[in-house]
Amino acid sequence: MSVESYLEDRLDRDVDGEKLTAILVFMLPGLTLFAIFSVGPMVYSAVGSFFTWNGFDIGQFAGFETWVATFQDDAIINWSNLRALEYPMGALPQNLIWMLVHVPLSTLLGLGLALLFADLRGRSVLRSMVFLAFTTPTVVIGLVLLFVYDPQAGIFNELLRALGLEGQVRNWVQEPQIAIYALIAGGVWVQTGFSMLLYSSALAGIDPALLESARVDGAGRFRRFKDIIWPLVKPVTAVVVIMSMIWVIRIFAIVYAAGGPSGGPGGVFSVLGLEVYQAAFSTPIEYSKAMVVALIELVIALPMAWYIASMD
Amino acid sequence: MRSVSKYFDGGDTVANYKLDMEIDDGEFVVFLGPSGCGKTTALRMIAGLEDPSDGEIYFDDDRVDGTPPADRNVAMVFQNYALYPHMTVRENIEYPLKVRGVPPEERDERVAQVAELLHIEDQLSSDPGEISGGQRQRTSLARAIVREPSVFLLDEPLSNLDAKLRLEMRSELKRIQNELGITTVYVTHNQEEAMSMGDKIVVLNDGTIRQVAEPQELYRRPRTTWVAKFIGSPPMNLFEGANNDGTVQLDGGNSLPTTAETSSPTVSLGVRPEDIALSTEPPDTDWTVPGTVKTVEPLGEYVLVNVEVGGSVVNVKVSHTDAGPGDPVHLTFDPEDAYLYDENGELVA
Numbered sequence: 001m002s003v004e005s006y007l008e009d010r011l012d013r014d015v016d017g018e019k020l021t022a023i024l025v026f027m028l029p030g031l032t033l034f035a036i037f038s039v040g041p042m043v044y045s046a047v048g049s050f051f052t053w054n055g056f057d058i059g060q061f062a063g064f065e066t067w068v069a070t071f072q073d074d075a076i077i078n079w080s081n082l083r084a085l086e087y088p089m090g091a092l093p094q095n096l097i098w099m100l101v102h103v104p105l106s107t108l109l110g111l112g113l114a115l116l117f118a119d120l121r122g123r124s125v126l127r128s129m130v131f132l133a134f135t136t137p138t139v140v141i142g143l144v145l146l147f148v149y150d151p152q153a154g155i156f157n158e159l160l161r162a163l164g165l166e167g168q169v170r171n172w173v174q175e176p177q178i179a180i181y182a183l184i185a186g187g188v189w190v191q192t193g194f195s196m197l198l199y200s201s202a203l204a205g206i207d208p209a210l211l212e213s214a215r216v217d218g219a220g221r222f223r224r225f226k227d228i229i230w231p232l233v234k235p236v237t238a239v240v241v242i243m244s245m246i247w248v249i250r251i252f253a254i255v256y257a258a259g260g261p262s263g264g265p266g267g268v269f270s271v272l273g274l275e276v277y278q279a280a281f282s283t284p285i286e287y288s289k290a291m292v293v294a295l296i297e298l299v300i301a302l303p304m305a306w307y308i309a310s311m312d
Numbered sequence: 313m314r315s316v317s318k319y320f321d322g323g324d325t326v327a328n329y330k331l332d333m334e335i336d337d338g339e340f341v342v343f344l345g346p347s348g349c350g351k352t353t354a355l356r357m358i359a360g361l362e363d364p365s366d367g368e369i370y371f372d373d374d375r376v377d378g379t380p381p382a383d384r385n386v387a388m389v390f391q392n393y394a395l396y397p398h399m400t401v402r403e404n405i406e407y408p409l410k411v412r413g414v415p416p417e418e419r420d421e422r423v424a425q426v427a428e429l430l431h432i433e434d435q436l437s438s439d440p441g442e443i444s445g446g447q448r449q450r451t452s453l454a455r456a457i458v459r460e461p462s463v464f465l466l467d468e469p470l471s472n473l474d475a476k477l478r479l480e481m482r483s484e485l486k487r488i489q490n491e492l493g494i495t496t497v498y499v500t501h502n503q504e505e506a507m508s509m510g511d512k513i514v515v516l517n518d519g520t521i522r523q524v525a526e527p528q529e530l531y532r533r534p535r536t537t538w539v540a541k542f543i544g545s546p547p548m549n550l551f552e553g554a555n556n557d558g559t560v561q562l563d564g565g566n567s568l569p570t571t572a573e574t575s576s577p578t579v580s581l582g583v584r585p586e587d588i589a590l591s592t593e594p595p596d597t598d599w600t601v602p603g604t605v606k607t608v609e610p611l612g613e614y615v616l617v618n619v620e621v622g623g624s625v626v627n628v629k630v631s632h633t634d635a636g637p638g639d640p641v642h643l644t645f646d647p648e649d650a651y652l653y654d655e656n657g658e659l660v661a
Contacts, residue, residue, distance in 0.1 A: 216361070220382065
């Protein structure tokens with residue numbers, strides 16, 4: 001099927017040939033940029049991942065060699081630790097765990113704060129304070145986390161001491177089995193601001209008469225939330241969830257700032273982004289591995305991006 | 313519910329100030345007033361969406377202020393209908409039943425009943441976004457009726473409909489209210505709606521009650537000049553004048569005899585436009601005022617003549633007139649149709 005006949009099927013009936021040509025002409029600059037900077041690199045990595053590389057020079061065709069090697073690499077998936085559910089499990093499982101914990105938490109917290117602030121005096125100040133984390137560069141967030149969890153000066157350990165939990169005081173980002181959650185907490189802090197903001201505007205869009213009507217109809221607080229508010233903010237939930245999933249799959253700076261290029265002691269909180277960076281920019285340069293890991297990231301993120309883009 | 317009595321004493325300076333009223337069981341009461349007069353706030357206090365800052369509200373003998381709206385057994389229809397957009401018409405109507413834990417079979421039955429009563433049987437599975445304004449209005453009414461509330465509250469329910477539909481829904485609403493006999497409070501700024509539907513009209517302005525009366529009485533005997541000027545289209549004419557024991561010295565020069573007694577030095581005489589007769593020849597009566605025709609507006613049903621009398625304009629409704637702009641005319645009226653108001657604007661007789 002040619003591009004023209006495909007478009008003709010999908011466009012309004014009254015788009016004739018002449019109009020179609022015009023549409024294509026106007027789309028050309030955008031499509032060109034998209035092709036050069038998005039599609040091109042994707043195809044380049046997809047192809048490149050099947051070759052061996054000498055530094056940045058392409059070598060011989062290697063088939064699935066790099067793919068197999070990557071999935072056997074302990075830094076990407078540590079199969080034996082994964083079975084024992086012990087960290088480090090490798091960047092891919094760790095990244096997915098991050099997603100599993102981070103996304104529901106930040107979504108629910110965002111919704112909770114949005115609901116809490118909705119009728120509060122001074123809500124704009126409170127909202128700005130929560131949203132501030134999202135506007136802060138993620139590298140800074142990572143550094144702040146290091147300060148927060150510092151065993152001597154960190155506020156978190158100080159809090160534990162104040163609560164009488166001296167025994168729990170530790171360097172949270174160096175503790176292999178806990179470190180990832182300590183960092184996820186930082187990610188949640190960042191993302192909550194974003195989801196709160198989206199939910200706040202969704203809540204503001206709900207006609208107050210609907211909630212009053214539900215009150216008169218006899219619905220209590222919980223029923224009003226379940227029957228009226230939740231269904232009405234559902235489309236926003238889809239956006240919030242997918243945006244934070246994409247945010248997590250791309251996560252890099254927080255982890256890098258908190259644990260360096262290795263992703264913490266033994267890579268206990270390493271993520272895919274970090275592995276791409278390491279493979280591509282630290283010796284020995286493993287360019288094809290970087291491409292494979294980047295493609296794994298892409299495969300996870302692409303369907304979500306597609307879903308978001310096709311939402312009405 | 314045997315006898316609903318509500319008494320509020322809203323101390324809120326902005327919205328309502330010391331409202332006192334009683335509404336009988338099964339009565340159709342209309343709160344009428346210009347926008348911002350506090351009528352909606354009064355309604356919302358009955359619903360429980362707003363707490364009175366002072367005073368008490370009773371349903372029968374039970375004090376309800378402080379009771380949440382859910383426990384008052386009131387149903388409310390909002391100006392914009394407030395239909396839940398993510399539910400079908402059926403789900404909207406059955407929602408109050410569902411919340412109250414009515415079993416599904418009974419819910420279906422009652423939804424079917426009200427849908428029939430309101431002629432929306434065919435729309436039950438549609439979304440609110442797909443149906444017309446009138447159908448939305450009916451759905452919103454159905455949702456209120458289905459609960460069989462003891463009080464039915466309507467907040468300008470017809471203002472979003474076009475003129476023809478409004479007329480239709482007006483009689484429809486009245487029919488339903490008659491059929492169900494539910495005590496109804498209806499808020500509107502449209503006096504036609506108020507006059508045609510209300511058993512009793514409560515005229516509100518600046519948050520206070522100006523008059524509570526049946527429609528005819530309200531029209532015939534407005535208790536204050538404010539109500540007189542608010543009700544009627546065009547409203548009542550007021551002739552300003554001085555009170556000389558037994559006669560009223562109008563600003564226009566004429567002196568009219570009056571039987572009403574007041575010590576007020578300045579008074580005004582109110583006469584409805586349709587109670588004034590227009591003649592070019594001086595009539596043989598004391599109750600006449602000379603004036604000059606300013607404009608003549610033939611409106612089909614009647615002719616509206618604006619007559620200048622002593623610097624102010626008087627509206628006269630006649631069925632026919634030969635007078636044109638600039639013509640000197642005489643306005644006459646029956647003393648029975650004239651109301652004397654004292655200097656404070658209160659009706660004397």
